[in-house]
Amino acid sequence: MNARTVVRAHAVGPTAQALPALLSALDRGLTGRTPAAVLYFASSEHDPLVLAPAVSQHFPDAAVIGCSTAGEFTDQAIGLGGISAIALPHGVLHRAIAVLGHLDPDPAEGTAAAVRALEQRLGSQLRALDPDRYLGFLLVDGMHGSEEQVNDMLGNTAPLLDFVGGSAGDDFAFRSTWVAAGAEVSFHGVALLLCESAVPYRIVKSCSFSPTGRTLEVTEADVENRTVYEFDNRSATAAYAEAIGANPATLGAEDWIEHPVGLMIDGQPWIRSPQQVLADGGLRFYCQIMPGMRVEVMRSTDVLGETTAALEAARADLGGTVAGAVIFNCCLRRMEMDARGLTGRFPEALAGIPSAGFHTYGESWFGHVNQTLTGVVFGI
Incomplete structure (x- = not known):
């Protein structure tokens, strides 16, 4: 040994x-x-x-x-x-x-x-x-x-x-x-x-995602509670659902597992994953997203x-x-x-x-x- x-x-x-x-x-x-x-x-x-x-x-x-x-x-x-x-x-x-x-x-x-x-x-x-x-x-x-x-x-x-x-x-x-x-x-x-x-x-x-070419800007967020209320001055849930081609009424884990958002830094993605759709149209994440951030909509690849x-x-x-x-x-x-x-x-x-x-x-x-x-x- x-x-x-x-x-x-x-x-x-x-x-x-x-x-x-x-x-x-x-x-x-x-x-x-x-x-x-x-x-x-x-x-x-x-x-x-x-x-x-x-x-x-x-x-x-x-x-x-x-x-x-x-x-x-x-x-x-x-x-x-x-x-x-x-x-x-x-x-x-x-x-x-x-x-x-x-x-x-x-x-x-x-x-x-x-x-x-x-x-x-x-x-x-x-x-x-x-x-x-x-x-x-x-x-x-x-x-x-x-x-x-x-x-x-x-x-x-x-x-x-x-x-x-x-x-x-x-x-x-x-x-x-x-x-x-x-x-x-x-x-x-x-x-x-x-x-x-x-x-x-x-x-x-290792982060098995690539950008789709679609970006979203965080225009309103509660940073401490990891919640985005608006992307592009629209309801976060509605804007995110549209960006991934999903129905906002049925958004769930299967959607954000395939399509989280992230920051591209030196060609590498740093992922922020949704966790929960809120009744007021907000989208709670597993980690913080700051107002003013432009995040890339991602697609999963070969994990x-x-x-x-x-x-x-x-x-x-x-x-x-x-x-x-x-x-x-x-x-x-x-x-x-x-x-x-x-x-x-x-x-x-x-x-x-x-x-x-x-x-x-x-x-x-x-x-x-x-x-x-x-x-x-x-x-x-």
Whole structure:
């Protein structure tokens, strides 16, 4: 076993069965190596007050973070109701630090407090770190709409440092999500994992959409509540429905899964996905859209093929051999795969790279986006 190889595992069943199976599988894969960091992703069916202490106590010398999901996967398995996990051993990472930030009542201050805790334990400011050696993971509550503030605070604090991650899910119940760092759990928080990498790494972003050529200008919006009331000085619902050729009276998830809107930046789409049609003609989104933005109406392309291409490009850029990857995949991409009968093939799309991750309520990298896969691929 190469010391610079990640270990991933997936387990199903009730917590009393799945948790021991997961930990045993990680132990077998580690073969005596010690992990610098462990990330785990669990269905909301599992009690975090059981999981968090158990995982952190099992790996007492590792930085451990976890969250609830809208589905879990590795490159070998995919499912609902289970737990996936990945161990990043010494050899992949030199060291890692995990902290929990509480976002209630002020997400910005909660994130700032978490950053201060990281910096105190690290003995250095984040903005002073070498971005070729250091990177961060973040798992953030997916129900309180705090992701933009969290990402803005991280960007202001450490503008050159990559923080990659996703918003916790709750299996589409949309009631409550959780994140954890060590044995500590929060139902409105952010878990930050700062890593000093021992190997080169690449950030992956895969967004399987292309612009239709139709644009919409946001002329009235409630930014805090992620709601657009007008596109092009018209009812947001009516203007959007017309742009995608749909009936405004029957707009639903199948429409915006195929046709979200997005910003094109350097030829790449950054997606904002509708979430709900409001009775007053407004359109609520999964992330913020600002007044004055001109957004492109998108069409979906090849979700599996483009995922594979993005991961293969990262592997090639790292010399052809990699240690593994941590992956965050949007729950709307999962819904698209479900509708097309492609879900079972998703592990194959991970290009044979040892990987683990979860289906999210939003993705983080340079901000909060939707219908995107983000991740980190570690080299050897």
